[in-house]
Amino acid sequence: MGRPRPLFALVLFLTAPAAFAAQRDGGPVRQINITVYGEERCPEPEGDDIVVCARRPEEERYRIPPALRERTDRPAEIAWGTRNDVLEEDARxxxxxxxxxxxxxxxxxxxxxxxxxxxxxxxxxxxx
Missing domain, CATH: 1.20.5 (Single alpha-helices involved in coiled-coils or other helix-helix interfaces)
Known part of the structure; x- marks a missing residue:
């Protein structure tokens, strides 16, 4: 490998003071991300903690997250013969x-x- 590249050395040089300052000050501040539903209250931060709350409606509490819900861009029903052909072609x-x-x-x-x-x-x- 040899010597470190100049860009890598520059990044280390610029980020080192921030890392040492965080250690001097007692470490990084803890950040808590939480989702609350309906009229729930956000938890109070303790010490230097940072609490970030996302509020959702109460009816969303037990629903599957939108990213995991069934996709709507494909047809609702696919014929079993077509499914079989696709599976056979994939396994061929x-x-x-x-x-x-x-x-x-x-x-x-x-x-x-x-x-x-x-x-x-x-x-x-x-x-x-």
Whole structure:
């Protein structure tokens, strides 16, 4: 590796005073992030703590968070035949005779393909 790069050294030089000041002052201040619902009160900070409250309506208390709720950009119902086709296509690379590096049976497909190619070339030579 050698010497540290100049940019890395500059970043260390600029951030070191802040790190030492935090240690001198008794460490970093603790920050608490909390979500409160309805008319709940935010907890009071203790000492140098910082409390950040997000207020949500009471009816949201036991709901699944919006980021995890069911997506609405896809169709509500997909035919079972279509689902089956998608699953089979995804699993095809792991099946025997697939000639793939994925799965335990993939190498047999490559050998089978080579044998089929050899047999087709042999038939073509005999047909001439």
């Amino acid at each position: 690379t792991m099946r025997p005779d697939s000639c793939s590096v994925v799965g335990s049976g993939g190498q047999t497909g490559c050998t089978s393909a080579l044998v089929r190619q050899w047999a087709a070339e042999r038939r073509a030579r005999r047909g001439r």
